[in-house]
Amino acid sequence: MKLTERSFVLLLLLPATLFLAAFVAYPLFLLIRDSFFEVSIYAPSERVFVGADNYLHALNSSRVRESALRTLNYTLIALTAEFVLGFAAALLFNAMGRRSEILRTIFAFPLMIPPIVAGLLWRFMLIDNIGIVNHVLEHLGIIADSSDISWLGDRDLVLFSVALPNIWLTTSFVALVLYTGLQNIPSELIEAAKIDGAGALQVFRRVTVPLLRPVIAVVLILRGIDAARAFDMIWIQTEGGPRFASEILSIHIYRNMIRYGNVGEASAIATLFMIAMVLISSIAFFTIWGKGSSQS
Amino acid sequence: MKSSLAERAILYALVAIILMVFVFPYGFLVSTSIKPPVDALAIPPTLLPQRISFDNYTIIGDFPVVQRSFGNSTIIALLSTVISIGLAIPAAYAIARFATWAGKLFLIAALVTRLIPPVSVGIPLFAIMRSLGLIDTHLGVALAHSTISVPLAIWLLASFMESIPRALEEAARVDGCSRFGALFRIIIPVAAGGIAVTAIFVFLASWNEFLFSLLLSSTGVKTAPIAIAEFKSQYGIQWGTMTSLSVLYSFPVIIFSLLMQKRILAGMTMGAVKG
Numbered sequence: 001m002k003l004t005e006r007s008f009v010l011l012l013l014l015p016a017t018l019f020l021a022a023f024v025a026y027p028l029f030l031l032i033r034d035s036f037f038e039v040s041i042y043a044p045s046e047r048v049f050v051g052a053d054n055y056l057h058a059l060n061s062s063r064v065r066e067s068a069l070r071t072l073n074y075t076l077i078a079l080t081a082e083f084v085l086g087f088a089a090a091l092l093f094n095a096m097g098r099r100s101e102i103l104r105t106i107f108a109f110p111l112m113i114p115p116i117v118a119g120l121l122w123r124f125m126l127i128d129n130i131g132i133v134n135h136v137l138e139h140l141g142i143i144a145d146s147s148d149i150s151w152l153g154d155r156d157l158v159l160f161s162v163a164l165p166n167i168w169l170t171t172s173f174v175a176l177v178l179y180t181g182l183q184n185i186p187s188e189l190i191e192a193a194k195i196d197g198a199g200a201l202q203v204f205r206r207v208t209v210p211l212l213r214p215v216i217a218v219v220l221i222l223r224g225i226d227a228a229r230a231f232d233m234i235w236i237q238t239e240g241g242p243r244f245a246s247e248i249l250s251i252h253i254y255r256n257m258i259r260y261g262n263v264g265e266a267s268a269i270a271t272l273f274m275i276a277m278v279l280i281s282s283i284a285f286f287t288i289w290g291k292g293s294s295q296s
Numbered sequence: 297m298k299s300s301l302a303e304r305a306i307l308y309a310l311v312a313i314i315l316m317v318f319v320f321p322y323g324f325l326v327s328t329s330i331k332p333p334v335d336a337l338a339i340p341p342t343l344l345p346q347r348i349s350f351d352n353y354t355i356i357g358d359f360p361v362v363q364r365s366f367g368n369s370t371i372i373a374l375l376s377t378v379i380s381i382g383l384a385i386p387a388a389y390a391i392a393r394f395a396t397w398a399g400k401l402f403l404i405a406a407l408v409t410r411l412i413p414p415v416s417v418g419i420p421l422f423a424i425m426r427s428l429g430l431i432d433t434h435l436g437v438a439l440a441h442s443t444i445s446v447p448l449a450i451w452l453l454a455s456f457m458e459s460i461p462r463a464l465e466e467a468a469r470v471d472g473c474s475r476f477g478a479l480f481r482i483i484i485p486v487a488a489g490g491i492a493v494t495a496i497f498v499f500l501a502s503w504n505e506f507l508f509s510l511l512l513s514s515t516g517v518k519t520a521p522i523a524i525a526e527f528k529s530q531y532g533i534q535w536g537t538m539t540s541l542s543v544l545y546s547f548p549v550i551i552f553s554l555l556m557q558k559r560i561l562a563g564m565t566m567g568a569v570k571g
Contacts, residue, residue, distance in 0.1 A: 009398060013390050013399070026424065030423060031420045092310065109322070114549060120525075132324060270416035278411050
């Protein structure tokens with residue numbers, strides 16, 4: 001039997017296609033279908049078509065709006081901290097040259113630590129009174145008493161506190177990827193700019209950042225997506241509390257579905273969440289990436 | 297570039313501070329796990345154990361559910377690895393070798409799956425697994441985990457296979473090897489290193505996964521992260537045991553990461569950045 005190249009390629013793609021169709025595309029179809037029905041998790045066969053009601057209800061719900069805003073804030077907090085710290089570390093490694101190798105090895109260490117371990121560990125360190133973080137702060141004279149800051153109990157603070165394990169785990173990722181990018185910038189370009197009289201800051205702004213743009217795009221988008229989708233790290237620390245103050249969208253959707261059994265409404269919110277993710281990351285991709293290519 | 301002594305001193309001081317902040321949390325976790333259980337909540341907390349005790353570890357013997365959860369996690373991660381690698385090898389080969397619209401479309405589709413919040417797929421997956429009778433089974437959870445790892449594995453493997461010289465297969469084809477023969481006899485053995493790295497990634501993705509396991513398993517095949525998260529006694533969270541379980545649970549992850557440091561970045565960016 002002779003296979004043509006075309007049918008051979010299709011045959012190779014077939015198993016993975018079938019799998020993704022059955023376990024990714026089909027669930028997404030079910031999700032979108034369910035978003036137009038009133039379905040209870042306890043009696044999934046009794047479904048009532050309600051049109052766009054679930055969507056209207058979700059968009060009008062202040063709790064959904066608040067958790068959408070929280071998702072955005074959480075992502076921005078985590079992403080800003082990771083990017084600033086990670087970029088600083090990458091520049092430091094780059095300045096150190098070969099001597100940074102051991103450092104980078106140590107730095108790579110938290111890369112793969114399970115998210116729930118990171119969440120639990122930070123929860124443990126942030127307990128009021130007995131947590132080590134407050135004790136260190138008290139020792140340094142920053143706070144008067146170890147019960148002064150209630151990291152996970154204060155509604156105004158909790159969104160920052162739940163971002164800490166995320167920042168701890170992934171700053172190294174950002175740093176190492178940006179470092180790889182910096183290493184790939186031809187040193188002649190930097191030298192040439194310096195000979196032309198550019199200062200360190202100018203070299204950074206005019207040469208380093210533009211050339212690093214594609215790598216920055218990859219890092220920001222990947223990290224942004226992962227932070228926005230976060231579930232386990234926050235769930236393990238607060239389950240969305242206190243009084244919903246750390247309830248981001250994925251936790252809200254989970255709770256709406258499992259705790260309250262509103263499959264229809266949870267599906268509508270999940271669909272909106274997904275559309276927003278695709279839109280925001282496409283915009284981010286085209287602005288960061290697109291600018292770079294039009295300049296060069 | 298020569299730097300002055302003062303510059304170097306500042307550089308190293310900076311590095312030392314960063315490292316302390318960075319490594320400290322995990323060090324504190326390990327240190328707490330070898331303190332006597334009551335010392336976990338001592339006031340003030342101590343950095344290093346005042347007394348060494350392995351009670352936090354031996355006590356795990358009293359919790360068969362927790363012990364079994366480590367076995368469940370291992371079985372599920374292995375199953376998910378076999379499924380994902382088995383599906384991804386042919387697809388990645390097609391994409392890396394034959395520039396067709398189907399391959400390109402596939403690569404983009406695989407990327408888009410990364411944008412999907414797991415909770416969105418999780419809800420309907422629960423219904424699908426229920427109708428297949430796969431709720432609370434190793435296979436059900438492994439299939440769910442594979443929805444995350446198949447796209448990842450395809451991207452990674454495609455980038456590994458692209459670096460294999462075409463001349464190798466062409467020579468085999470001239471010698472009368474079939475198309476499938478070339479894949480099995482030439483590509484897979486040559487790409488074995490890349491396949492191993494991808495397999496480790498897929499294994500760890502399943503080992504670390506939380507939400508799908510939470511949705512799809514109950515008492516039967518509860519995975520380690522769920523058992524750890526639920527590990528509370530009637531007196532609330534037992535922090536001592538929590539730290540020893542966390543150390544045990546993250547142990548394989550750390551070993552694997554140290555083994556393949558150089559490739560980690562490639563894996564975490566789906567091959568977009570080569571470390």
